[in-house]
Amino acid sequence: MTSSALRIGEPSLRLRLRRAERGQRLKAFALVLPLLAFLALTFLVPIAGMLWRSVEDGEVATVLPRTVEALAGWDGRDLPGEPAFAALAADLREAREAGALPAAARRLNYDVNGYRTLLTTTARRLPSPPEPGRAAETLLDISPRWGEVETWGAIARARGPLTDFYLLAALDLKRTADGTIVRAPEDTAIYLDVFGRTLGIGASVTLLCLLLGFPIAYLLAALPPRRSNLLMVLVLLPFWTSLLVRTTAWVVLLQSEGLVNGLLVWTGLVDEPLRLIYNRFGVYVAMTHVLLPYMILPLYSVMKGIPPSYMRAASSLGASPLTAFRRVYLPLALPGVGAGCLLVFILAIGYYITPALVGGGGDQMISYFIAFYTTETVNWGLASALGAVMLLATLLLAGVYGRLVQGRSGTGDRGL
Structure with missing residues (x-):
């Protein structure tokens, strides 16, 4: 009778032990939970934000959306066609009126020195509106740099939303207009x-x-x-x-x-x-x-x-x-x-x-x-x-x- 009662009560005792152990683990986890939350907020979240900022690239696409779309299929070997020039002219007019041009100018200046001056000067001297079909001629009259492939390559590389521009720059590398990774110039490779x-x-x-x-x-x-x-x-x-x-x-x-x-x-x-x-x-x-x-x-x-x-x-x-x-x-x-x-x-x-x-x-x-x-x-x-x-x-x-x-x-x- 007693042996049978012990066998009947054995699963219940084992179940109580499991519950007690589970309760102890939950209490231990509750004790370290504030520390885990503190580490997540002060360590993991800042590191995640740093990693995200190293690949984020959305300024140019926000300010020059038509230009970025026009350069989506560009091979980077020759100058883009008239639609890309027209899209850039339209984007520059709207960005200057909205006061949003400095964000894109700052980002492109990271890539090509002097780009900030090029954008602001072009936007200021751009006629409103330019003659239809003559956007390329108008931009080239304002600055011959719009006739350089590398000038357009900077916009293509900054089309976002993600980029490897900053990571490559940190390793003294860069992409050309056609997407080839090359060594950075000697004066910037530090x-x-x-x-x-x-x-x-x-x-x-x-x-x-x-x-x-x-x-x-x-x-x-x-x-x-x-x-x-x-x-x-x-x-x-x-x-x-x-x-x-x-x-x-x-x-x-x-x-x-x-x-x-x-x-x-x-x-x-x-x-x-x-x-x-x-x-x-x-x-x-x-x-x-x-x-x-x-x-x-x-x-x-x-x-x-x-x-x-x-x-x-x-x-x-x-x-x-x-x-x-x-x-x-x-x-x-x-x-x-x-x-x-x-x-x-x-x-x-x-x-x-x-x-x-x-x-x-x-x-x-x-x-x-x-x-x-x-x-x-x-x-x-x-x-x-x-x-x-x-x-x-x-x-x-x-x-x-x-x-x-x-x-x-x-x-x-x-x-x-």
Whole structure:
């Protein structure tokens, strides 16, 4: 009787357990839901907006709809026919009367320098209405540039609603009037060099932080708690000071009449002050100082969890201190190395204030150009494209680095 009752009640107990587990999962999800919503609003939505702006292209189609429609089947090899000239003349008259011409002029000027002046001048001098069948002749009389294929190619490339113009420009590429992708002219092909400079500075600063931060983190993990806590306060002390103040302090220290040059001259190491500021050296020094704590903290958190008995066991088995460190300690500390390097590298490639204050004209990173196109020229498309390319490059490098760290960690574990 009792056994039968237990068998009958077993499904009910199992059902109650499932409900309890489901309720716990729902409560846990409800607790993290505000954080997820915050991340979505402050991280995912801005990134999605940036990616959309890098391919959005609707200004010209809105202002010059007839012209865009007339160029829909144009091959880009020869000048378009009379209907395209007539459509452009009609669109320019209406856009000038409505005050909508500056939007299209600004977008086309991104592609071909001087297009803003060409559109405004043509719209101002265009007769109203032009003689039927003579739109091409009228426009060519106003400006010979309407007889160039590339002038019409700029309108065709901006017909929207989506475009690869900004992404190609971020890679020093462009499309010709017939759709062929070619290298941008030498005077405008600067972004690949800037990307390379940004990644190079980020990698160099990451390496300097690792070389300086690893021994400090090792010392913090090996010292007794009372001493390590005191030293940790010194590591965290820079966080209590503004980034702008710390960067400006390096300007004072590294200038020609600053403390560093004064000590070098006073000790006789140099005869005259060195140029330590407004160059790459100043950028490395200031960025390494700012980002060093971000390397020490992940290293310390991992090293603190490595038992000292592992090194003693390796020594008791005949391993030298260097071999024990290389075969035992370093593989166990590798996750901290990977986390610290990724954190410092990602922060470094996005720096703007420090290179702008202590670097020269050839030391500016991609963030400087993104800020320039956002605030100065209001070219949101190119600024978003530069950000999108940098985001993609960072994700690829992070993925490759993560695989390398995982592979080396696995190799080290098997070697033990």
